[in-house]
Amino acid sequence: MQTSERPRRLLRLRGVLDRTGKSRSSVYADKSFPKPINIGDRAKAWIEDEVDDWMERRIAERDAAA
Numbered sequence: 001m002q003t004s005e006r007p008r009r010l011l012r013l014r015g016v017l018d019r020t021g022k023s024r025s026s027v028y029a030d031k032s033f034p035k036p037i038n039i040g041d042r043a044k045a046w047i048e049d050e051v052d053d054w055m056e057r058r059i060a061e062r063d064a065a066a
Helices: 013-020 024-029 048-065
Strands: 044-047
Touching: 013 024, 013 044, 013 048, 044 048
Parallel strands: none
Antiparallel strands: none
16 A cells, blocks of 8 residues: 655754744744754754645745734
């Protein structure tokens, strides 16, 4: 069986910062931002789809306020 879903991807912190324009501290402080997952002893990553969904919600909030 073949699925048309794209595979899930993980973003490291640099990718999250580049994608969102947020600072490192704001990524961790923002309670609405997706939480990272542990991928190693000292390594964290974010699920790409969750970061994309967060950005889409911010855009929708902006558009609703206009």
